[in-house]
Amino acid sequence: MSGFEDDDVFDDKVETELAQRPERAASPGFSLVVVAGPSRGQTFAVAPGHPSRVLVGQSPSCDLRIDDRLVSRRHAAFEIRRGKLRVTDLDSTNGTSVQGVAVLDALLVGGEVVTMGETQIRVDRLADQAPAAIPSAVRFGSMVGASPEMRALYPLCERLSGALVPVLIEGETGTGKEVLAESLHEMGPRKHGPFVVFDCTAVPPNLVESALFGHERGAFTGATESRKGVFEEAHGGTLLLDEIGDLELPLQAKLLRALERSEVQRVGSNRWIRVDARILAATRRDLDHEIQEGRFRDDLFYRLAVARIELPPLRRRSGDVLVLAQHFWRKLASKDTPFPPEFAARITDYAWPGNVRELYNAVARRVALGELAPIATARPGAPKPAGVPRPSAKAASAADWIEEILALELPLPRARERVVEVFERRYVERVLAAHGGNVGAAAAASGIARRYFQLIKARHKG
Numbered sequence: 001m002s003g004f005e006d007d008d009v010f011d012d013k014v015e016t017e018l019a020q021r022p023e024r025a026a027s028p029g030f031s032l033v034v035v036a037g038p039s040r041g042q043t044f045a046v047a048p049g050h051p052s053r054v055l056v057g058q059s060p061s062c063d064l065r066i067d068d069r070l071v072s073r074r075h076a077a078f079e080i081r082r083g084k085l086r087v088t089d090l091d092s093t094n095g096t097s098v099q100g101v102a103v104l105d106a107l108l109v110g111g112e113v114v115t116m117g118e119t120q121i122r123v124d125r126l127a128d129q130a131p132a133a134i135p136s137a138v139r140f141g142s143m144v145g146a147s148p149e150m151r152a153l154y155p156l157c158e159r160l161s162g163a164l165v166p167v168l169i170e171g172e173t174g175t176g177k178e179v180l181a182e183s184l185h186e187m188g189p190r191k192h193g194p195f196v197v198f199d200c201t202a203v204p205p206n207l208v209e210s211a212l213f214g215h216e217r218g219a220f221t222g223a224t225e226s227r228k229g230v231f232e233e234a235h236g237g238t239l240l241l242d243e244i245g246d247l248e249l250p251l252q253a254k255l256l257r258a259l260e261r262s263e264v265q266r267v268g269s270n271r272w273i274r275v276d277a278r279i280l281a282a283t284r285r286d287l288d289h290e291i292q293e294g295r296f297r298d299d300l301f302y303r304l305a306v307a308r309i310e311l312p313p314l315r316r317r318s319g320d321v322l323v324l325a326q327h328f329w330r331k332l333a334s335k336d337t338p339f340p341p342e343f344a345a346r347i348t349d350y351a352w353p354g355n356v357r358e359l360y361n362a363v364a365r366r367v368a369l370g371e372l373a374p375i376a377t378a379r380p381g382a383p384k385p386a387g388v389p390r391p392s393a394k395a396a397s398a399a400d401w402i403e404e405i406l407a408l409e410l411p412l413p414r415a416r417e418r419v420v421e422v423f424e425r426r427y428v429e430r431v432l433a434a435h436g437g438n439v440g441a442a443a444a445a446s447g448i449a450r451r452y453f454q455l456i457k458a459r460h461k462g
């Protein structure tokens with residue numbers, strides 16, 4: 001199956017035009033040289049166009065690994081911003097200072113010394129380099145984005161789609177981690193095999209083990225027949241373990257064992273079953289921080305983070321709000337409805353804390369409601385916008401939420417849309433829970449394509 005059939009609206013003409021957008025100006029690179037501390041002598045060059053932030057800390061997943069017990073696992077990040085080197089302290093235990101002054105965030109020009117724990121790192125500016133060519137691709141699989149920040153990532157994605165190593169995908173909520181995982185699968189050698197998504201937060205903890213590894217008939221009350229888990233279902237394909245940072249410690253141990261052996265044991269059985277699934281994991285949490293707090297096993301982390309991709313938040317993808325909004329518009333609006341210029345002005349003025357998902361929802365609302373559509377929906381603590389009721393699953397009875405929608409006095413087609421929206425959200429929650437968080441099984445039980453099910457699920461998540 002192909003997950004891309006509905007994506008060809010991003011046509012060749014648009015793609016060529018985006019690929020030709022202004023290239024990066026000449027920009028300096030910087031070098032980081034450890035001049036004091038146990039890792040003295042280590043260096044790292046930060047080139048303009050580095051695929052993601054350069055991480056410094058004790059964790060092996062860091063680009064510059066520092067062996068200093070006073071340095072946090074993921075201590076600070078460096079990135080080039082408009083010709084300067086930005087250093088950001090990543091909530092480290094002992095803090096970061098520049099020229100002896102404690103900082104959370106600072107812009108460096110070269111010549112400064114950054115201190116963390118007993119380690120001192122000198123920052124040197126390298127000579128301006130000829131403008132590095134920005135990779136020309138403006139999408140990777142279903143993942144769209146023409147900003148230099150996203151374009152710098154595509155060559156790495158390309159390489160990782162061909163390899164079969166586990167990849168850890170990090171990023172704030174709604175940045176497209178699941179889209180990237182599916183794209184890695186679809187662009188790689190296993191594209192004809194299954195792509196199975198397991199959301200570690202979608203099922204109660206006591207059911208996670210059987211959802212992952214399956215169970216035999218009679219293994220527990222309610223196990224009326226034996227069932228495969230997501231590992232077995234992903235045999236020959238790819239398994240995405242979504243929200244891996246939320247998996248409880250005892251299950252982390254069982255997951256590690258399965259990954260080490262490439263075998264699973266169904267609940268209620270002592271037979272090992274061989275599985276061959278490529279593992280991708282996604283998280284909105286900083287797993288190094290979780291390890292430091294004792295909530296995540298470091299041995300499991302090493303297994304999962306053989307390679308790492310960090311998706312930047314939408315606010316850091318220059319120009320992509322418009323590119324993505326137009327992309328979604330082409331998918332959702334009728335062909336003869338042009339993208340409204342006044343809408344473009346409104347969306348580029350907003351920070352998008354819910355990232356691409358929030359933008360997608362804003363475009364969908366605009367297509368459905370026209371000019372009345374609000375740009376942002378309610379965030380926790382904010383007043384609820386009139387047009388988008390979100391009755392809590394348990395609290396409101398069916399009569400209540402329909403009453404709520406009726407009270408909005410919308411025209412019939414709009415009111416009907418609202419009812420369908422609330423109904424879909426509840427339906428998806430319920431069917432996912434019933435199928436142990438397995439999106440493929442939930443989609444099959446709903447009688448719709450997995451891709452369509454995922455679209456509905458993603459729409460209602462934020």
Ligand SMILES: Nc1ncnc2c1ncn2[C@@H]1O[C@H](COP(=O)(O)OP(=O)(O)OP(=O)(O)O)[C@@H](O)[C@H]1O
Nearest residue numbers: 142143144173174175176177178179284356357458
């Ligand atoms: N670069 C992109 N191009 C096209 N669509 C995107 C892109 N990024 C995200 N989307 C869309 O945004 C929505 C959210 O994406 P996705 O579910 O992959 O985010 P996520 O990072 O996995 O979120 P969460 O952490 O909440 O699970 C989906 O509808 C997806 O199709």
